[in-house]
Amino acid sequence: MSTKKFQQSAAPLLEVKNLETAFDIDGAYYNAVDNVSFSVKPRQIVGVVGESGCGKSVMSLSIMQLLPKGIGKIRAGEIIFDGIHIEQLNENQINKIRGKDMSMIFQEPMTSLNPVFTIGSQIQEVLLNHQKISKKDARQKAISLLKSVGISRPERIVDEYPHQLSGGMRQRVMIAIAIACQPKLLIADEPTTALDVTVQAQILELIKEIQEVNDMSVILITHDLGVVAEMCDEVIVMYAGRIVEHTDAETLFYNPKHPYTTLLMGAIPKMEEETDRLSSIQGIVPSITNMKKTGCRFANRCPMAMPECQTVTPILADSGDGHKVACLLFESSRPKEGVTGR
Numbered sequence: 378m379s380t381k382k383f384q385q386s387a388a389p390l391l392e393v394k395n396l397e398t399a400f401d402i403d404g405a406y407y408n409a410v411d412n413v414s415f416s417v418k419p420r421q422i423v424g425v426v427g428e429s430g431c432g433k434s435v436m437s438l439s440i441m442q443l444l445p446k447g448i449g450k451i452r453a454g455e456i457i458f459d460g461i462h463i464e465q466l467n468e469n470q471i472n473k474i475r476g477k478d479m480s481m482i483f484q485e486p487m488t489s490l491n492p493v494f495t496i497g498s499q500i501q502e503v504l505l506n507h508q509k510i511s512k513k514d515a516r517q518k519a520i521s522l523l524k525s526v527g528i529s530r531p532e533r534i535v536d537e538y539p540h541q542l543s544g545g546m547r548q549r550v551m552i553a554i555a556i557a558c559q560p561k562l563l564i565a566d567e568p569t570t571a572l573d574v575t576v577q578a579q580i581l582e583l584i585k586e587i588q589e590v591n592d593m594s595v596i597l598i599t600h601d602l603g604v605v606a607e608m609c610d611e612v613i614v615m616y617a618g619r620i621v622e623h624t625d626a627e628t629l630f631y632n633p634k635h636p637y638t639t640l641l642m643g644a645i646p647k648m649e650e651e652t653d654r655l656s657s658i659q660g661i662v663p664s665i666t667n668m669k670k671t672g673c674r675f676a677n678r679c680p681m682a683m684p685e686c687q688t689v690t691p692i693l694a695d696s697g698d699g700h701k702v703a704c705l706l707f708e709s710s711r712p713k714e715g716v717t718g719r
């Protein structure tokens with residue numbers, strides 16, 4: 378569990394307020410992210426967990442303004458990064474921030490790296506886009522970045538192509554690209570899922586090291602609660618597009634409150650088992666066209682569900698000591714008289 382101290386009182390680097398992101402399906406928009414609010418402080422590592430299809434990636438793509446054009450859109454809410462309203466920026470404006478002040482790494486580095494360009498030219502491109510630097514210096518910087526992410530013989534690798542590298546090496550290259558301009562925020566979306574276990578540990582270690590050295594904030598999206606325990610200061614648990622629990626990592630592990638979180642914990646695969654990650658909770662996450670409008674979206678799968686869970690929407694609220702939960706088992710989540718919640 379992370380013991381790193383970030384400034385509790387520091388102003389947030391990122392504030393997401395009541396975010397709703399929707400996709401156009403056959404002419405109608407459906408929310409994949411629904412009324413999501415949270416913040417990330419400087420130097421903080423915030424984990425985002427939840428099964429497949431809960432909206433973790435869509436939330437990150439919204440922050441980065443990388444939603445598929447013409448299909449996905451931010452319908453409501455605010456994303457304030459370093460004082461700037463990201464949701465109001467045009468393409469030119471976001472291009473100045475993306476890759477410089479905030480950047481993202483994805484699950485499968487091969488799909489993010491361009492197969493026809495050398496590793497060096499892909500790192501240099503980011504540097505040349507965002508910094509006043511000569512081509513020669515950018516190449517030198519690319520080499521030192523490769524070295525800093527643990528790639529040996531960087532002088533050779535800089536001229537190689539993505540297919541010549543292993544999966545772990547490619548992810549290191551992606552990290553080098555992401556940190557080239559020393560961003561304040563790194564979003565890592567399942568950065569190790571495609572890698573084997575030993576390489577996974579090395580990559581996570583690397584991210585943590587860079588986070589500490591560069592004083593960077595990180596949003597770490599993962600299926601792996603073990604990773605969250607190891608790396609994160611705070612954890613957001615998402616279910617069906619909504620946050621259902623949000624607290625510090627230690628509290629989440631020792632005192633989970635939402636039945637969904639408790640079930641996720643029970644679903645942590647044992648080391649020796651080749652299980653399908655978090656698949657042992659009965660039932661499936663609803664698709665975005667099938668989300669309940671009122672009531673708790675987890676009610677149909679919840680062993681603790683009460684009849685009212687079908688009709689009353691729990692509010693994500695502080696249940697004590699800043700531990701936020703959205704579940705009617707907790708008084709704090711019950712909508713006030715005359716308010717139906719959402």
Ligand SMILES: Nc1ncnc2c1ncn2[C@@H]1O[C@H](COP(=O)(O)OP(=O)(O)OP(=O)(O)O)[C@@H](O)[C@H]1O
Binds near residue numbers: 400402427430434449
């Ligand atoms: N381009 C798209 N068009 C329509 N629906 C989409 C699109 N991208 C994502 N969705 C839907 O949005 C919901 C949230 O997806 P998202 O990828 O954010 O889930 P996730 O929690 O990141 O899952 P995973 O862990 O598998 O990446 C899902 O129901 C998904 O099918």
